[in-house]
Amino acid sequence: MTHRVPPRANDGSGAVSGHGLFLALEGVEGVGKTTQARLLGEWLGELGLPYTLAREPGGTPVGEAIRQVLLDSGAMAVPDETELLLMLAARAAFVRGVVLPTLKRGEVMVTDRFELSTFAYQGAGRGLPLDRIRSLNAFATGGVRPDLTLVFDVPVEHGQARQRAAGKLQDRIEGEGNAFLERVRAGYLAMAAKDESVVVIDAGPPEDQVHARVRELLQLRFPEPFRPTRG
Ligand code: T5A
Numbered sequence: 001m002t003h004r005v006p007p008r009a010n011d012g013s014g015a016v017s018g019h020g021l022f023l024a025l026e027g028v029e030g031v032g033k034t035t036q037a038r039l040l041g042e043w044l045g046e047l048g049l050p051y052t053l054a055r056e057p058g059g060t061p062v063g064e065a066i067r068q069v070l071l072d073s074g075a076m077a078v079p080d081e082t083e084l085l086l087m088l089a090a091r092a093a094f095v096r097g098v099v100l101p102t103l104k105r106g107e108v109m110v111t112d113r114f115e116l117s118t119f120a121y122q123g124a125g126r127g128l129p130l131d132r133i134r135s136l137n138a139f140a141t142g143g144v145r146p147d148l149t150l151v152f153d154v155p156v157e158h159g160q161a162r163q164r165a166a167g168k169l170q171d172r173i174e175g176e177g178n179a180f181l182e183r184v185r186a187g188y189l190a191m192a193a194k195d196e197s198v199v200v201i202d203a204g205p206p207e208d209q210v211h212a213r214v215r216e217l218l219q220l221r222f223p224e225p226f227r228p229t230r231g
Contacts, residue, residue, distance in 0.1 A: 005049065005106055005225050020103035021222065022144070024114040027152035028185050029174050030159030030166075031203045032210060036152060037112045039211040044108055049225055051108035052098060056090065056117065060097040063090035071171035078172070084122045084133065088140040091115070095141050103144075115141065116149055116191060116198065121173065124187025125180050145197070148221060150214065151188045152203035156181045 005021045023040070025033040037053055044051040057067040066086050070078070078086075091114075102109040115137050123130045154162075156178055163170075174181075192198040199217060203210050219226040 005108060020105065020107050020109060021225075022099065022103060022109045022111075022146045022148075023218075024111050024116065024146040024149040025152065026113060026116045026120070026149055026188060027154075027203065028156055028159050028181050028188070030161070030163035030168075031152040031154050032162070032207065033112050033152055035207055036150075036203075036210060036214060037110055039207065040110055040214060043211075043215060044110075047225065049108050050105070051110055052102040053110045053112075054094070054098050055112040056094060056114055057087055058090065059094040059111070060090075062093045066090040071173065074172075080122065080126045080128055083126070083173075084118065084128055084136070087118050087122065088136055091118075091137070092140040095144050099144060111146075114146055114149070116151070116188065119191060120184045120187040124190070125176070125184040147197065148218075149198045150217070151192050151198060151200045152210070153185070153189070153200050154203045156185055158204065 005019075025037050025040075027033055034055075037055075041051060041053045056063070057070055058064045066089060069076075070083060070086055070090075094111075099109050099111070118133060118137055119130060122128050123133050160178075160181075163174075189200065192200045201210060201213055201217070205213075215226070219228045
């Protein structure tokens, strides 16, 4: 049996309300977002909640093509402004092609990265003006915002060590080095401190413990449809 997400009242946050549930997973490289997205998807499946799992940049054919340019561009020079606009171009397609249809069906949308990545990487990391990023991002998303964003957090070196252990090669942005990634991490933490729809989760413990914390949080924030079960 599958269940739809029950309608919720508009809380004035700007999120798409009344339809579906929009969750974004965020954090610096190697914190375990992809792992947590997979575990969350498995749990949603167990609960009988239809969901869509996608990543940014990407999620649509044009988004995946932009991802290749952005992350695998090798020696090609990509000015910071170009990087920002390409991220947002991919997001515009992602919102219209994936996020909105999922929410309109009353399902759960789980995305591995969304707008906070842009504020953290292109804003805090690259130093592009945040006000400008916010208004361009609002144009790209049409104002669609996650109901909840989970920022997984570990020290930068810890995330890099996980990536090395997994044999993952650094992409163009990850190759910016530690000072850049420290600014990104600080950006995430600063945004979480100001916005109650953004919650920081300590991603240092083993995967299953981090996932248990995710469940707990979702059950607390959204009693429907994540009603705790006994046992
Ligand atoms: N970007 C993106 C921008 O600059 N602006 C934007 O607007 C957007 C949307 C995307 C890049 O694009 C940039 C940011 C990024 O640089 P990506 O590949 O999507 O790149 O993102 P990464 O962060 O690089 O993804 P990773 O796969 O490297 O990291 P994850 O998803 O955080 O980590 P995960 O789950 O793959 O785990 C890494 C390893 O750690 C282990 C896993 O088994 C795996 O081996 N692990 C754990 N080990 C111990 N304890 C735990 N709790 C663990 N959890 C996972």
